[in-house]
Amino acid sequence: MAKKIPTVQALLQESRELRARLEESESTLRAIRGGDALVVDGPDGHRIYTLQGVDAESNRFRGEILAQIGEAVLAVDRDQRVTYLNPAAERLYGVTTVEALGRRMTELYELWPASQGHDRDMTFPRHEGAPWRIEQVHRTRDGRELQVELSDTPLLDSAGQPAGRLFVIREITDRKCVERRLQESEAQLGLGMRVAGVALASVDYVTGTIHLTSEAAYLFGLGDAEVTVPREVIHETFHPEERGEMARLIAEALDSAGDGGFVGEHRVVRQGKEVRWLRVRKQVIFEGEGESRKPVRAILAALDVTAERSAHQKLESVLSSITDGLLVLDKDWRYAYCNEQGARMIGMRVEQLLGRCVWDLFPHSVGTNFEACYRRAVENGQPVHFEEFYPGLLNLWLESHCYPSDEGLSVYFRDITARKQAEAALQQNAALFTTLIEQAPMGVYVVDAQFRLQQVNTEAMPVFKTVHPLIGRDFKEAIEILWGPELGRQIATIFRHTLETGERYESPPFVEQRHDLGEEQAYEWETQRVTLPDGQHGVVCYFHDITARVGMEQALRASEERFRALAGQLEHVVKERTEEL
Numbered sequence: 001m002a003k004k005i006p007t008v009q010a011l012l013q014e015s016r017e018l019r020a021r022l023e024e025s026e027s028t029l030r031a032i033r034g035g036d037a038l039v040v041d042g043p044d045g046h047r048i049y050t051l052q053g054v055d056a057e058s059n060r061f062r063g064e065i066l067a068q069i070g071e072a073v074l075a076v077d078r079d080q081r082v083t084y085l086n087p088a089a090e091r092l093y094g095v096t097t098v099e100a101l102g103r104r105m106t107e108l109y110e111l112w113p114a115s116q117g118h119d120r121d122m123t124f125p126r127h128e129g130a131p132w133r134i135e136q137v138h139r140t141r142d143g144r145e146l147q148v149e150l151s152d153t154p155l156l157d158s159a160g161q162p163a164g165r166l167f168v169i170r171e172i173t174d175r176k177c178v179e180r181r182l183q184e185s186e187a188q189l190g191l192g193m194r195v196a197g198v199a200l201a202s203v204d205y206v207t208g209t210i211h212l213t214s215e216a217a218y219l220f221g222l223g224d225a226e227v228t229v230p231r232e233v234i235h236e237t238f239h240p241e242e243r244g245e246m247a248r249l250i251a252e253a254l255d256s257a258g259d260g261g262f263v264g265e266h267r268v269v270r271q272g273k274e275v276r277w278l279r280v281r282k283q284v285i286f287e288g289e290g291e292s293r294k295p296v297r298a299i300l301a302a303l304d305v306t307a308e309r310s311a312h313q314k315l316e317s318v319l320s321s322i323t324d325g326l327l328v329l330d331k332d333w334r335y336a337y338c339n340e341q342g343a344r345m346i347g348m349r350v351e352q353l354l355g356r357c358v359w360d361l362f363p364h365s366v367g368t369n370f371e372a373c374y375r376r377a378v379e380n381g382q383p384v385h386f387e388e389f390y391p392g393l394l395n396l397w398l399e400s401h402c403y404p405s406d407e408g409l410s411v412y413f414r415d416i417t418a419r420k421q422a423e424a425a426l427q428q429n430a431a432l433f434t435t436l437i438e439q440a441p442m443g444v445y446v447v448d449a450q451f452r453l454q455q456v457n458t459e460a461m462p463v464f465k466t467v468h469p470l471i472g473r474d475f476k477e478a479i480e481i482l483w484g485p486e487l488g489r490q491i492a493t494i495f496r497h498t499l500e501t502g503e504r505y506e507s508p509p510f511v512e513q514r515h516d517l518g519e520e521q522a523y524e525w526e527t528q529r530v531t532l533p534d535g536q537h538g539v540v541c542y543f544h545d546i547t548a549r550v551g552m553e554q555a556l557r558a559s560e561e562r563f564r565a566l567a568g569q570l571e572h573v574v575k576e577r578t579e580e581l
Contacts, residue, residue, distance in 0.1 A: 108140070261284075324341065325341055364392050369386060378409055445460045463545070495527055499538070
């Protein structure tokens with residue numbers, strides 16, 4: 001049988017019917033969104049109820065409000081099927097009203113993690129019909145995790161029986177993230193403060209109390225737990241010698257004309273016996289203006305600096321006991337520190353120096369080596385050591401060691417005037433010693449503590465004319481050149497013995513063959529240990545060249561021998577002639 005083809009009129013009629021049904025659906029959807037209709041699950045399935053009259057206008061107004069608020073709003077029936085959701089809920093869960101209506105809430109999201117202290121099946125009645133609020137984590141169908149704050153209000157019918165529930169859901173993901181970061185920050189701050197030993201307290205001037213953290217309570221000797229006590233309890237822990245000064249400083253901090261700041265160090269007596277040093281910073285907070293401005297609260301931070309104080313006192317004791325001066329200049333060349341010895345050395349008191357510019361206090365140093373070396377150390381970042389005389393006011397020779405740092409310049413200095421005077425006297429003695437040696441009417445030479453020839457006078461130079469170089473030459477090497485290895489070693493041994501023991505040596509008649517000249521020479525010589533101008537021991541040898549005298553003596557003895565022989569011969573001849581007569 002051939003299929004009947006619909007006519008144009010039939011198609012147009014069908015199109016009109018479909019369009020009418022679509023318009024009806026869209027109108028119903030708008031009514032549901034606008035609050036003019038509700039979806040209710042009845043015995044015959046889901047039914048849509050449209051509200052008319054004044055109630056409809058009221059519901060429409062409420063619907064417009066719900067559509068504009070930022071929180072998600074969902075309504076469910078007794079079976080937890082969605083009967084309403086506003087645009088914010090659509091955006092939050094990524095669903096449309098058409099997709100959500102009639103579905104259970106658990107099809108829109110799941111709780112994450114599954115166990116959050118309440119069941120997933122929110123059955124009636126709950127909390128005896130009272131509203132309640134909870135924070136949850138919802139995982140949406142597209143995998144997003146939302147941290148939300150959910151407010152649950154029961155919906156009742158005209159008979160007062162549960163008909164559904166209304167949920168207002170606020171996303172708090174960003175807030176929870178901020179809270180988490182805040183908790184982490186507070187934990188880090190707390191850890192840092194505990195590591196640093198900082199304790200906190202807050203003062204309430206209205207109630208006259210102070211709340212101390214456990215760390216602060218421990219510092220003030222009030223146990224090891226958080227505690228709130230009257231302000232007077234804290235004041236009673238102040239060391240008796242400092243209570244008056246502390247009362248004055250507290251009063252200044254509470255003066256409404258000031259900034260409320262307080263910084264200082266003071267002692268507390270813990271439990272009536274143990275004394276501790278605390279470094280305290282306090283900031284008072286005022287309310288009101290003018291004459292009505294009054295302190296209402298304060299934040300206080302305290303740090304136990306007993307060990308630091310003890311170390312500082314020991315350091316001060318050490319610095320005060322050393323003979324060297326120590327000064328510290330800041331980046332503006334002002335005295336930040338000077339020990340007592342250093343202040344005395346430059347003729348001033350410590351309090352006269354602190355905070356003053358070094359160039360203002362000592363204008364004579366400007367343009368001298370002091371200024372040049374100080375500035376070079378700071379500019380180059382390298383230590384500088386120098387010795388310099390400061391004329392005029394100080395009239396001192398100072399040895400200075402400059403050490404730059406990020407904070408400024410530290411200078412260790414000592415008075416070396418006595419040393420410089422001794423060096424000058426030593427130089428004079430050396431010159432005098434040299435003059436005496438040079439002008440001596442005999443041969444003189446000096447061997448120093450290192451057994452080197454240090455000085456040879458003019459009379460002695462001819463003896464050493466074959467030794468090159470001479471001054472600074474090892475004495476044993478030089479003497480072996482003159483007298484050969486064997487005799488030179490013997491002479492060097494005599495000199496070393498004198499140098500080590502101080503025993504004077506006077507040589508017996510010395511006539512020997514010169515190794516370098518090949519001729520016989522004769523000398524009279526002796527050695528003595530002396531203190532040289534450099535303060536060390538040395539050996540001075542005085543000698544006379546008696547070669548000519550020994551030669552004359554030998555010639556004289558030969559002549560005398562010849563004379564005695566001739567005399568004997570003459571005596572014999574005379575005797576013979578006498579006998580003949």
